[in-house]
Amino acid sequence: MKKILRHSTFASAVSCLAILAPAAQAAEGGGWDWMVAPYGWAASIGTDLRSGEPPSGGVSSDVDFDDIIDKIDGAFQIHVEGQGDHFGVFADFTFLGLADEKDHPRFHSESDLDTRLFEVAAVWSPGEQRHQGIEVFAGLRYIDVDATVQLEPENPLFDTTRIDGGASFSDFMLGVRYTWAISDRWGVTFRGDGSFGDTEGTWNASVVADYKMKHGAWLFGYRYLDVELETRGNRFDITMNGPMVGYGFMF
Template sequence: MKTMTLSVLGLVFAQAAHGQALSTQTEGSDWVVQVSPYLWATGIEGRVSPFRRGPTIGVEKDFSDVMEELELGGFLNVWARRDKLVFSGDLMFVNTNDSKAGRLPALPGVPPGLPVSGDVDTKEFMLTLQGGYRFYDTPGLTLDGLAGARYWHVSNELTVKALGQSRTFKESFSWFDPLVGLRAFAPINDRWSVQGQADIGGFGVGSDMTWSVLATVNYVVTDSASISVGYRVLDVDYEDDGHVFDTRMQGPVIGATWRF
């Protein structure tokens, strides 16, 4: 049960590779929209309790551990700007499965300490929406103030096999985190640029606290395409009604951006 929910968390969310080098090239009243599929090669450490009646588990996993359990994953960022107004949407879905054998804690209908085998299927969905205003705009630096929310939904299905019998337990939990943030972008030359973004939120509304920092180096390939590489850290501390999700995820990001 230890690896199951945790691996999903290891591939979570990141607003990676926005291709900001493209967005600064267009001014005026028309919308500029950028679509960025990406990968976040993250590890994870912290503690989680995927089931209300289960124990809180310490976890420390690198990216290779996470990938071993991955069944399906999708990551997409959309960025839009019109003059000084900016909008960002980030979508993540991950499905992992892991099998373990050992002695599980007491669950309904399962005696404590009984030797069992278990399969855990975990699905995690995260959606981040932010809007804001470009309050500083010069050829060498732009600054955007952002505000919005991040929605989390984690679903777990545990199939326990013992004494020739099989039982399935399902449980899910979700929450919203309000966010405020700042994004900075600076061109180096016509092709290269750097970008930094940070946000903080939760404030006891959903999680007790959450924050993230992203830094990327961007390269313009064509007038409508760019690539980005960088590094991201995401920390969240959620605990409610027996569910615990207190983790820090960090690792390199890589993505491609297309502008429309």
């Protein structure tokens, strides 16, 4: 049932993009600029677990486990955007598979965290030039998480503790970005946003430089993302930050 609800929410977000784009494009008479940009994000990961109560089995008396996962097992990201004279839309999808094993005082941990992050938003551009100046955007940030943490005590007399957490979260996202056209080929975009709703709050900031080619642009930048999630009495604080690079196909 939970999987059905997750897929339903994700499908609703995709449907919103499919509805918003043609409507906004029709309102401006067509002639939109589109970009599809797969990109890589070499993010440093920090994942803190705060359990509702100490694990059973004599593993530890702590409820806080800092940096329990800090290794990426797999990642995929893609950004799609359409822009008219004053209105636009964008969607962004990120998949991060995190897995790690660590030795702690009195116990060993094996952790696995799969995170799917989907954003869809409408953009308002009050300036006269496309892809320049300040823009405001609002939309949905959807996060789907599957987490498993296994705590194995050093003392064989105690049992292994397993913490499972899987849930989906839908937030209202609001943000602003500013694009500075340095030259005909070079530009830089600063973005900051936050979201609230099902999560305990998410914060995102990035700076991306673009170098325009004949049919696209190289993208280089840095991104920081902080996500706080609570599921089944356990709170996960996930922070990701690092350089990113991609190529935007424009048409």
